[in-house]
Amino acid sequence: MNPIFIVALHQAGLPDDSVGELISVAKVIDPSSAPTALACGYGAELDSVCTSLRPMFREVWKLANEHFTGSNSEAMREALVAIVPKGSIVLLAHEHFGLDLAPGLSIKLNASYVPDVIAVEEGLKLIRQEFNGQFSVRMECDLSAGAVITIRPGCFKATSTASAEGVVIDKSAAIPTMTLHRRYITTIPAQVGDVDITKQTVLVSVGRGIQDQENIGLAEELASVLGGAVSCSRPVVDAKWLEKSRQVGSSGATVSPKVYLACGISGSFQHMTGIKGAPFLVAINKNPGAPIFQFADIGIVDDVLEFLPVLTERVREVLAGKGAAVAAR
Amino acid sequence: MNILVCVRRVPDPAENEFRLNGPRTDLSRDDLVYSINEWDNYAVEEALQITSRLGGEVTVITAGGEDDEEILRRQLAMGAQRAVLVSDEAFVETDARGIAMALAAYAKKNHFDLILTGVQAESGGAQVGGMMAAMLDLPFASLVTSIEALEGNKLKVAREVAGGNKEISEMDLPCVLSIQTGINEPRYVGMRGIRQVASVEIPSMDVGALGIAAAELQPKVERAGYFTPVSGTGAEMLSGDRDDIVNELVERLKARGGIPA
Numbered sequence: 001m002n003p004i005f006i007v008a009l010h011q012a013g014l015p016d017d018s019v020g021e022l023i024s025v026a027k028v029i030d031p032s033s034a035p036t037a038l039a040c041g042y043g044a045e046l047d048s049v050c051t052s053l054r055p056m057f058r059e060v061w062k063l064a065n066e067h068f069t070g071s072n073s074e075a076m077r078e079a080l081v082a083i084v085p086k087g088s089i090v091l092l093a094h095e096h097f098g099l100d101l102a103p104g105l106s107i108k109l110n111a112s113y114v115p116d117v118i119a120v121e122e123g124l125k126l127i128r129q130e131f132n133g134q135f136s137v138r139m140e141c142d143l144s145a146g147a148v149i150t151i152r153p154g155c156f157k158a159t160s161t162a163s164a165e166g167v168v169i170d171k172s173a174a175i176p177t178m179t180l181h182r183r184y185i186t187t188i189p190a191q192v193g194d195v196d197i198t199k200q201t202v203l204v205s206v207g208r209g210i211q212d213q214e215n216i217g218l219a220e221e222l223a224s225v226l227g228g229a230v231s232c233s234r235p236v237v238d239a240k241w242l243e244k245s246r247q248v249g250s251s252g253a254t255v256s257p258k259v260y261l262a263c264g265i266s267g268s269f270q271h272m273t274g275i276k277g278a279p280f281l282v283a284i285n286k287n288p289g290a291p292i293f294q295f296a297d298i299g300i301v302d303d304v305l306e307f308l309p310v311l312t313e314r315v316r317e318v319l320a321g322k323g324a325a326v327a328a329r
Numbered sequence: 330m331n332i333l334v335c336v337r338r339v340p341d342p343a344e345n346e347f348r349l350n351g352p353r354t355d356l357s358r359d360d361l362v363y364s365i366n367e368w369d370n371y372a373v374e375e376a377l378q379i380t381s382r383l384g385g386e387v388t389v390i391t392a393g394g395e396d397d398e399e400i401l402r403r404q405l406a407m408g409a410q411r412a413v414l415v416s417d418e419a420f421v422e423t424d425a426r427g428i429a430m431a432l433a434a435y436a437k438k439n440h441f442d443l444i445l446t447g448v449q450a451e452s453g454g455a456q457v458g459g460m461m462a463a464m465l466d467l468p469f470a471s472l473v474t475s476i477e478a479l480e481g482n483k484l485k486v487a488r489e490v491a492g493g494n495k496e497i498s499e500m501d502l503p504c505v506l507s508i509q510t511g512i513n514e515p516r517y518v519g520m521r522g523i524r525q526v527a528s529v530e531i532p533s534m535d536v537g538a539l540g541i542a543a544a545e546l547q548p549k550v551e552r553a554g555y556f557t558p559v560s561g562t563g564a565e566m567l568s569g570d571r572d573d574i575v576n577e578l579v580e581r582l583k584a585r586g587g588i589p590a
Binding site (some may be wrong): 070071073074077095096099100101102103104105106107108111112113114115116125128129130131132133134135136137138139140141142145181182183184185186187188189190191201202208226227234235237238240244245247250251252253254258259261266280282283287288289291293294295296297298299300301302306307310311314315318319322 | 340342343346347348349356425426429448451452453454455456457458459460462463464467468469470471472485487488489490491492493494495496497498499500501504507510511514549550551552553554555556557558559563564565566567568571572574575576578579581582583585586587588589
């Protein structure tokens with residue numbers, strides 16, 4: 001079987017959660033495998049990462065280079081192409097860094113590339129999703145020259161069992177000298193908006209199904225009677241109907257309300273990863289095949305533009321009725 | 330600045346209810362409405378805005394079949410100066426690497442300062458741009474949300490990273506960028522504009538004309554069948570007339586703390 005390597009992402013000297021998940025993937029691909037960690041970084045921070053990785057791996061390959069600061073995928077690709085043995089399977093997390101590094105790495109290693117895998121079946125059938133999550137597909141890949149595989153974060157349970165303390169092997173001397181054509185400058189933090197959607201108990205969240213900026217008022221009315229706020233999925237921000245600070249998802253905010261009403265949201269994984277804490281999830285969408293119905297507690301097939309005003313009115317009545325009952329006492 | 334934008338014609342998720350075909354090897358393709366891939370439309374708009382500031386031409390290219398010509402025509406109506414169709418039977422069976430190879434071969438034969446793709450298309454792989462960059466030995470950045478030209482044949486590029494943060498880098502030209510939705514507001518293309526470019530000749534070439542042997546397009550990765558995903562137990566669907574559904578939903582919301590008790 002092909003040797004397995006794991007690109008170990010890290011932050012502030014600690015391995016990323018994805019590392020444990022990728023170890024689990026390696027064990028499904030080949031139960032007898034002893035995957036090797038590839039730790040790219042620089043200085044004392046990298047040393048601390050390698051120390052934290054030792055209990056998880058038999059071997060940790062340390063790749064230290066000043067060009068690796070600022071997560072420079074171009075520099076890391078050069079190093080990995082020089083160091084990863086031919087025919088290896090390289091596992092990475094399918095996130096913004098993996099998206100930068102993995103496709104080009106597969107070309108330079110002449111390996112197969114399978115992106116955004118969510119499950120692995122026997123016989124190395126790799127499951128991924130197409131058509132915005134509406135359908136899953138089984139992929140078969142040629143392993144004769146190895147493979148680069150990215151794994152969707154959160155789909156595998158992290159392996160936490162500590163094995164025998166592994167060894168750190170410094171491979172830095174094998175990194176070729178390089179001239180970079182992409183140079184990291186800085187990271188600008190996300191803007192803060194008027195309403196903090198991460199602090200809400202109830203979110204009325206709108207997606208493409210809201211169709212027009214003027215219809216957002218329908219969601220605002222419902223949010224107002226429920227004592228919550230309006231959030232949204234990416235297409236609503238792309239269309240400039242709401243501020244970026246209202247966006248839920250991997251490129252927006254992570255929220256954990258008690259109740260989440262998804263109105264005209266299809267339910268892409270990028271959106272769903274922004275919803276934590278298992279809220280009571282109600283989905284209203286006119287497409288019965290929308291992936292959101294795979295995740296929701298309650299599903300309603302209807303046009304949000306017609307459904308929302310009726311719901312708002314009913315909630316108003318219920319609250320007024322309660323008010324009247326209290327007043328009558 | 331001369332810019333190549335790689336585009337793709339996809340079944341429009343907003344206009345279709347997708348179903349699988351009988352043997353589950355593909356969507357049921359009868360009566361599907363097709364559009365330009367949303368990410369690619371932003372990429373074309375970005376190219377048009379860059380060339381209107383700095384001069385130069387925008388070329389749109391797609392790898393597919395004769396049917397794909399319609400989206401090239403749409404992008405010409407949007408303002409692109411040239412369109413190229415790489416049409417070949419080989420694309421029915423090939424994988425993302427094969428598509429990237431064809432697009433990279435065209436880019437190599439012609440000079441471009443910048444190559445743009447959308448971040449991803451209907452298969453969600455986000456792979457063609459990064460593969461092309463590696464094949465052409467050009468720098469690459471994915472998930473790009475802004476582009477600014479700098480002195481000295483360089484760009485300042487913002488990428489979208491976790492939590493809504495932006496990563497800023499400087500890149501040498503030529504380079505390849507994959508464009509994220511929301512980077513701009515793509516202009517409207519009306520039927521009238523499309524009619525005006527109806528008679529424009531769109532050159533078509535096969536992979537042989539690009540110097541690629543059919544054997545090189547043998548897929549390394551293949552689909553072995555689709556299925557409908559089951560995640561958790563799936564939603565409990567409320568049905569009936571709208572008033573009944575609303576009443577039921579209100580009860581559930583009360584029970585779960587969504588409506589003050």
